Amino acid sequence: MGFKNLKRACFLKPSLRKLGGLATACLAFIVLTYQPLWAESPTPESTESAPESILSFSVVPRIPKLNMYPCTDCHTGDKDYNNQERILKEEHVEMATHFRNGDKDQRWCHSCHHEKDYLHLTAQNGQIVTFNEAYVVCGQCHGTILRDWKKNIHGRRVGKWVSPAEAQAASCTECHNSHGPKFKHQKPLPPPQLPRGKKAPSQEGHKKEH
């Protein structure tokens, strides 16, 4: 019965008016409190996008730049998932810098990488994050740096200075090697020419003469 018919029915039969009012109230209640069924059970996708949404700026996507991604290129079947904590000797040996490889008291691969799903990282609270949001994982220990990064004091921005909307933040792993985050020493570019007749100071630098 349409709303118009219901109204007409109520008009025609005053005894039904009470019932019609109740029906309208029920309808309004259902409309106001209606939620789709899938709102009750969030999918992994909605968990992943959660950290991004709390930031006031966007982050440079990291996944397109990864060399060995997706991991499923090599890890194809169940037999390729050996999650036993051990010292790695054949593969990923060079990545053992940031954690003590095989030391039980320290971090190892699955402190950050998800145990079952190699395409994702995992935080200590079980939150699943993509490689684009590595800052969630790094920030668990490096909290003060994450705080500075969110304020745009630490790290780099790509784009324009005009507003946060026109710039993208470089994620931690854009500059730092995630498996050895300390900056590597590097050869500096050549020093400036000495003015004619000036002798180069010693590499120890100037000493105060008084």
Added chain:
Amino acid sequence: MVDEKKESRSSYLLERTLNKALPRRTFLKGLAVGTAVATLTPAKTAEAFSFSDFFKKHYKELSPQEKTAMLTRIEAETKKRYGIDVKVEDPPPMDGVEFVYCLNLSKCIGCRKCVYACVKENNQSRDPQIQYIKVLEMPKGSLDVHEGNMYYDHEDVPQKDKFYMPVQCHQCKHPPCVKVCPVEATWKEPDGIVVIDYDWCIGCRYCEAACPYEARRFNFTDPKIPTEEINPNQGYLSNRIRPRGVMEKCTFCLHRTRKGLYPACLEVCPTGSRKFGNILDPNSEVRAVIQHKRIFVLKEELNTMPRFLYFFD
């Protein structure tokens, strides 16, 4: 007899000239042209100066039409001289914007990437070498610039017990260089950048002596830049190719920053030590740095009020 005739003739001519009402304007024009010819011809520098260039007004008095004509002229001159097409613009300062630069001394590793990015962006002379940024290697525990060494050449940086302090133009709020300029060829723009009009500069180098940060450079010769390395996006007050005998210095890349881009030195920095933005915007990164970090002002006691600040983590 003949002499007498001559004398009377010349006196007659003189008298006639003096009595003739020669308009003052015409006289001055003739004088100006005469002076110009006298100045230009013997030195054979006629190609370096055009007539309109020589008699142009001060930058601040130019009308928009005159400015456009001037920029077109510079483009044509660059084409004639270096054989490449360049675009010379003069972006105006943005409203409600004052630039501030912050540099993290705890992060800088002294790799000198900023120095060479700046040279390339700003069309600085490669030989003789002109560089706006000096990276000082300093012993830890001191902020005395006299102990710094800008000629360090190690196999790798950062060195142990050393920190690195890049110094460039501080864009002072009270700029000593502007105060000493005898011809007003350098001035402070509304967005805080101290600029030089290379066409107005007479090359007296007073500003170089006045600057406490050693930020100003002098073109002793015509700048030598490989043609393929010339940056074609040029600004009148910033990175257009300078003539010989004028001063130049860092302008926070105003041809970029006035369009919203970051300066070249910031974009190339691998450590993210450099922070740039609008101090008047409460959400800007420089505002965050000033609110949350310890700031060091180089030579604060001189009351130059620099817009270039150092900070520590």
